Amino acid sequence: MCHITLNKVTIFDDNGNLTPGGVRIGTPAMTSRGCLEADFEMMADFLLRAVQIASSVQREHGKVPKSFLKGLESSKEIVELRTRVESFASRFALPGFDI
Template sequence: LAHITINKNSVPGDKSAMVPGGIRLGTPAMTSRGLKEDDFKQIVEFLHEAILISSQAKEKTKTLKDYKQFLLNDPTIQANIKTLADKVIQFAQKFPMPGYPDH
């Protein structure tokens, strides 16, 4: 929804590998696009914003099905996702994907 791709990963203390509490970033892919240390700080800000949006939705729902519907249909959440997505796109455009100069 916000043009951010991460993997969920288990971390110490998780009760189940089916509900992991961590995330993993594809840092090699990002460095191959030319990102530097300060750029990763911006990525952390994007992730933080995404987590806050997700937390707002989670607070208002009880099931995964309701959560997904809330993300897709709540006007405030949708506006926040759109704002984040626009910032992510603007940021990513500064770093062309190797082999795909138009991406």
């Protein structure tokens, strides 16, 4: 919903593969697009904000996926974050695509 893509990965002490506790960001792909250290700091800020928004929505709407997704869809904060992410990402060429 905010145009951030991650891969979920299991980490030490996870209880199975269904609810992994880690994410893989894909830094090789991002560096090939020209991202530098400061850009990764900005991405970390985006991730933190996404988690904060999700936590807030979960407190308000609960953990049931249908209710949670409905809360996210109506979140003005998600729209704002998506706009910031799109603006940031548009600065980096995607190999194989003309933007």
